[in-house]
Every structure is written in C-alpha cells, then in structure tokens.
Amino acid sequence: MANEGVVLTHQGVKELEQKLEYLKTVRRLEIAEEIKTARAFGDLSENAEYDEAKNEQAKIEGEIVMLENMLRNATVVDQEDVDVQRVNVGTTVKVLDKEYNEEIEYKIVGSAEADLSTNKISNESPVGRALLGKKVGNLVKVETPGGIVKLKILDIHR
CATH class of the missing domain: 1.10.287.180 (Transcription elongation factor, GreA/GreB, N-terminal domain)
Structure with a gap:
C-alpha cells in the first residue's frame, strides 16, 4: 500500500x-x-x-x-528523541546557499507533511535526502532540476 x-x-x-x-x-x-x-x-x-x-x-x-x-x-x-547532532526527520536545519550567499531554514518532515510554502521539506526530496545524517559544518551538494546546489549546514535544532 x-x-x-x-x-x-x-x-x-x-x-x-x-x-x-x-x-x-x-x-x-x-x-x-x-x-x-x-x-x-x-x-x-x-x-x-x-x-x-x-x-x-x-x-x-x-x-x-x-x-x-x-x-x-x-x-x-517524537521531537524529544530527535538527535540534533545530525540532520534527521523532525529537525530544523539552517543552511547557507553558497551560490546566492543566502541562509535558509528547513524543517525536515515526512513526505505527507511536506509544504514548501512553510519550508517543510520531505526527507525523500533531493535536498532532504542530501541533508539527512549530515552535521553542522558539512558542505552538501544537491542535484536539482536547476543544477547542482551547494549548501553548508550552519545549525541543527528541534
């Protein structure tokens, strides 16, 4: 199903x-x-x-x-069980878009909750999948339809 x-x-x-x-x-x-x-x-x-x-x-x-x-x-x-040392479902992650020098904050959620208008991205989306398991300071390259996006993880919190 x-x-x-x-x-x-x-x-x-x-x-x-x-x-x-x-x-x-x-x-x-x-x-x-x-x-x-x-x-x-x-x-x-x-x-x-x-x-x-x-x-x-x-x-x-x-x-x-x-x-x-x-x-x-x-x-x-459970938000209380979410490890904020790494990006997981339930964490909010602040990233720096290296190309535009712009900070963006995403909440990583399951696909049923994803809502880009509120910056809730799915753990199954290209950006969400690339961020999962990463730590603060990591540089992540994400292949998107518009090309490769480079994101630096600045902060992870609940």
Whole structure:
C-alpha cells in the first residue's frame, strides 16, 4: 500500500487528524446536501449537478480512507528523541546557499507533511535526502532540476 512507511511528526499527525475530522463532519454533510439539492432538479440520467456531487462525494470518501490508513500506519517521530547532532526527520536545519550567499531554514518532515510554502521539506526530496545524517559544518551538494546546489549546514535544532 502507498501509505506504508509514512513518517510524521506529532504536528503532522495533529494536522492530518484535523483534516480528517473536517472531511468527516463538515464536507460529508455539505456533499450530502449538494446531492439532495441536485436530485430535486429531476431526471438523474441527465443531471450534471447530481453527477458532479456524486463524483465529489467519491473523491472525499477516498481521501478519508487514505488519511485513515496513513494515520493508522504512520511512524511518528517524537521531537524529544530527535538527535540534533545530525540532520534527521523532525529537525530544523539552517543552511547557507553558497551560490546566492543566502541562509535558509528547513524543517525536515515526512513526505505527507511536506509544504514548501512553510519550508517543510520531505526527507525523500533531493535536498532532504542530501541533508539527512549530515552535521553542522558539512558542505552538501544537491542535484536539482536547476543544477547542482551547494549548501553548508550552519545549525541543527528541534
């Protein structure tokens, strides 16, 4: 199954649980109301609103099942157990981009939590994979679609 081996932080578990709760308690009711309204339009064989609502219902139910499986099978990283001597899932790492002389801070998370807009990068991404296991002071070369990026690790913390 695709969700085997999912790594989550406690914050990631909390966020997925909240999303699951929202889908179950809010979105299910909204979709049920949309289906009820669409049925009132008459002939279901040519009712685009009904078809769309049923498709959305199937999508939501699939997402609920996926989230439940992900949460059930996840390995949760305990922040207190994270070794900050090396980059690991659950650590935040400050790096210096050698080309642009720019400092960037990334939180290393499992792929289910990755969100580049908040600088949460997956341990499976090229940058995340290259940083894993490294120590402060190490220089890391990362092959990206835009070329090779050189990062110097400045700090590792929780």
